[in-house]
Amino acid sequence: MLNLAHLTSFTMLQQTGSFTLAAERLGLSQSTVSQHIQRLEKALGRQLIDRTTHQVQLTAEGEALIGYARGMLDLNGKALALFSQTRLRGRLRLGVSEDVVANRLTGILEDFIRLYPLVDLELTVALSATLYQMQEVGDLDLVLAKRHIGETHGRLLYREPLVWLARDPDLLSMREGEPLPLIAFPPPSITRRVAQQALDRDNVAWRIVCTCGSLSGLTAAARAGMGVLVQPRSMAPEGLREIAGDRLPALEDVEFVLVSRRGADTALVEALSNLVIAQIVPHAP
DSSP: OOOHHHHHHHHHHHHHSOHHHHHHHHTOOHHHHHHHHHHHHHHHTSOOEETTSSSOEEOHHHHHHHHHHHHHHHHHHHHHHHHOTTOOOEEEEEEEEHHHHHHTHHHHHHHHHHHOTTEEEEEEEEOHHHHHHHHHTTSOSEEEEEEETTOOOSEEEEEEEEEEEESOTTHHHHTTTSOEEEEEOOSSOHHHHHHHHHHHHTTOOEEEEEEOSSHHHHHHHHHTTSOEEEEEGGGOOTTOEEOOTTTSOOOOEEEEEEEEOTTSOHHHHHHHHHHHHHHHGGGOO
16 A cells, blocks of 8 residues: 555655755655655655656656556545535535636636535626626625725735737727727626726727627637727737737726625635635736
């Protein structure tokens, strides 16, 4: 039987490429990590680490083992979570705005189902304003969405600028004198409202050429060259380029927040909120 502590040292060594770093990450001495690897090699009867190079590299046998090692450790974590005395149960209704789904949600859900396998998650994807309306009538427990600058509801995660995007920024020059072709979510959309207010403030004529409730649909329209799309800078879809700030009116920033419903299960909301913060805040623009 393989020792899970030995497998933990082995996977950390592969991840860091250094006995010193692996020991630091695990809170062990370097000699202990080395002993773990030696005992694992002895148990398998195979050499797992190539000791002929200055850098730590896995042998072919080590490369074959690494996937199994990660799977065994992951299964062990799931089993511990399942039978832990503090395990969470129940149902949590999560609302997430369209742009967050396309960029950040997968990692959050992976962590959640691994740590809380007994919790049923009901996911709703919609515009931020729609999610807030659903939460007000009690249909959602936790919302991850945008808010306007100056609003105070929710727990602030980070703030970032909105930008104008197009397949070809020279589209503006080619259509000079014509209303700006705008691709936007339907009302009530925060990005749509910000874009329209900025254009109106600078007396820039515009017209909506494509409306869709799905970011993938809006992205397809923008990639096809239909017009200009507004999105948070860090969430700009591939295939679109940012339009220089002097060519169109400046857009205000938006803030991403977590909003919990009063009366929702506090333990469930806090568990998911902590995962969202851990996934998003360190990588915020």
